[in-house]
Amino acid sequence: MIPFGLLSGFMDSKEIRITELGENGFRFRLAEECPEPERFLICFYDMKKAGYRKVEIRKFEMNAVARTSAAEEWCVQDQENGKKENRVSFFREYSVRVEQKDYMEEVQRLAGQYNRYIRLKLEGDDGELAKALTGYPAELDEVHCESLEEQKKLWFGENSSAIKRTPEADQSVEGLFWDRETEFALELNNTSLYEEYLRQPLKDFLASYWQKNYLTHSWLAGRTPERFYIGNQFCHNLFPTEEQLFSIMDKMRSEGLEITLAFSYIREFMLPSVGKLLEKVDNWCCIHGMNVEIVVNDWAVAEMLHGKTSHLCPVFGTLLNKRKKDPRMKYKSGDISLFQQNSLNAEFYRDFLAEEFHIHRYEWESCGYPQEFPPGKNSLHLPFYQTNTSQYCPLYALCTTGDRGTQQLAEHCPKFCEKYALLYPEHLHMMGRYNSLFGVDKTLLESPEMWKKIKGIKPDRIVVNL
Structure with missing residues (x-):
């Protein structure tokens, strides 16, 4: 799951939460069932330019994902123990397949930048991370006044x-x-x-x-x-x-x-x-x-x-x-x-x-x-x-x-x-x-x-x- 600040999306005018991302498509989650939209707008954050790149998608294949939620699994267990309860789904999940070149390129770029960020975060301190990402002069952090x-x-x-x-x-x-x-x-x-x-x-x-x-x-x-x-x-x-x-x-x-x-x-x-x-x-x-x-x-x-x-x-x-x-x-x-x-x-x-x-x-x-x-x-x-x-x-x-x-x-x-x-x-x-x-x-x-x-x-x- 990519952090929300780095990846956001819109289904027509409705904002969606993208839960999975791949070069051939993505998944998103909604609180209720929805009809198929006319378009998606996916916003990818570019760490180098400190701004978003937007990709509009009008050709896609969208399907509801057959999945048991955590709440439904608890209900199933209760039924196995002899209790009868109605299943209540608290979200709907959809899979969208995309075969669009600019979308694929943005996914690859975002994944590369995010992986680099995680590696720098794990291997160095905050100064080294800031220097690699923004040009922050980490070497000057050692220069202090005495009083x-x-x-x-x-x-x-x-x-x-x-x-x-x-x-x-x-x-x-x-x-x-x-x-x-x-x-x-x-x-x-x-x-x-x-x-x-x-x-x-x-x-x-x-x-x-x-x-x-x-x-x-x-x-x-x-x-x-x-x-x-x-x-x-x-x-x-x-x-x-x-x-x-x-x-x-x-x-x-x-x-x-x-x-x-x-x-x-x-x-x-x-x-x-x-x-x-x-x-x-x-x-x-x-x-x-x-x-x-x-x-x-x-x-x-x-x-x-x-x-x-x-x-x-x-x-x-x-x-x-x-x-x-x-x-x-x-x-x-x-x-x-x-x-x-x-x-x-x-x-x-x-x-x-x-x-x-x-x-x-x-x-x-x-x-x-x-x-x-x-x-x-x-x-x-x-x-x-x-x-x-x-x-x-x-x-x-x-x-x-x-x-x-x-x-x-x-x-x-x-x-x-x-x-x-x-x-x-x-x-x-x-x-x-x-x-x-x-x-x-x-x-x-x-x-x-x-x-x-x-x-x-x-x-x-x-x-x-x-």
């Missing part, structure tokens, strides 16, 4: 290809981004940033922030943020304490900054505390006459915000705004334009979010390929983008047991992520932070001209997430 600091310096430092701040560059960036009154925001997404922000005046905090991330020379450092995100979209243990949260919000209000609170997924035991916290935030907004955005990454939070949206504005978070993201995608062949859209490009879905949850803003990540942003308010996070998140933290497992596979819920998190991170081969441009894996996309850092390649509605907010 996260070294890695970030290599990515963003003055010797990198990030755009340096010069009068010409500032003018170019000004023309591309800020002339549209694009809002600029920073994320405070871990405990050390919360504490540092509370200790320092805004100007000193920003100077330290850019310096620690080796981006003092970058065009990003040329503008003061109008908004801050407080909280972490991916780890529930990195949200600030209640005391920290309101201290940060009070300080931001005094500095004239807009506020967005970022919530992650919500585990069952967190529901009461998160509900009470949202009530307190809503009360704070009423007292101070401010509106606060709430990034929603769990439908439970969206439900909690019902009746509170006069001051608390729901935002569609990254974990709910799903799309294909992986730093290894550049090694894959095929049509990358198929990744440019996702569910938010469907008008009926945006209407549903607006009507049911009052959601009008969507959080996106710059993830290495052009995206088509839908109508509405769009926030673009850069340069890091999330690829994987686990509620059972792999970094916690590695630090406590030495094995990242023995993951469990960190109920009393010691914040290992303040000191440690998982490093990957340098050429992949990725790292493991707290409970997630992140890739880094430097396209907008290195070439603001890439902004012009963004399709659809341009984002009206840039969010830096270093």
Whole structure:
């Protein structure tokens, strides 16, 4: 049985499941009896071209296969034991004989490619398999940096290809981004940033922030943020304490900054505390006459915000705004334009979010390929983008047991992520932070001209997430 992703078929307009394949024909299975169709369309996946080859079949010989199903065999055994039960067939199987040259050639090609894949899978490791199939540079997997600091310096430092701040560059960036009154925001997404922000005046905090991330020379450092995100979209243990949260919000209000609170997924035991916290935030907004955005990454939070949206504005978070993201995608062949859209490009879905949850803003990540942003308010996070998140933290497992596979819920998190991170081969441009894996996309850092390649509605907010 060839995997369904490699071989699919249609009988007239009805999709069928092919169970056996040969050069002279195939078998397929249906839930009920059917009349003979006019044609078959068989789709063979070509691993080299990363696409399907279609073969239309109009001349064929089709017969029902006389076969006893597993359910029928059990009924037969019951009858032999003296029990009388009716036989019930839960599927019909048909055999199709084909004498078509292009069909035979596609069967031979698919069988050869699939056999090669199985052999490579058995004989080598994942790197060797990827190298043979896609040209992935497996030999570079041995090149690592010694620390996260070294890695970030290599990515963003003055010797990198990030755009340096010069009068010409500032003018170019000004023309591309800020002339549209694009809002600029920073994320405070871990405990050390919360504490540092509370200790320092805004100007000193920003100077330290850019310096620690080796981006003092970058065009990003040329503008003061109008908004801050407080909280972490991916780890529930990195949200600030209640005391920290309101201290940060009070300080931001005094500095004239807009506020967005970022919530992650919500585990069952967190529901009461998160509900009470949202009530307190809503009360704070009423007292101070401010509106606060709430990034929603769990439908439970969206439900909690019902009746509170006069001051608390729901935002569609990254974990709910799903799309294909992986730093290894550049090694894959095929049509990358198929990744440019996702569910938010469907008008009926945006209407549903607006009507049911009052959601009008969507959080996106710059993830290495052009995206088509839908109508509405769009926030673009850069340069890091999330690829994987686990509620059972792999970094916690590695630090406590030495094995990242023995993951469990960190109920009393010691914040290992303040000191440690998982490093990957340098050429992949990725790292493991707290409970997630992140890739880094430097396209907008290195070439603001890439902004012009963004399709659809341009984002009206840039969010830096270093």
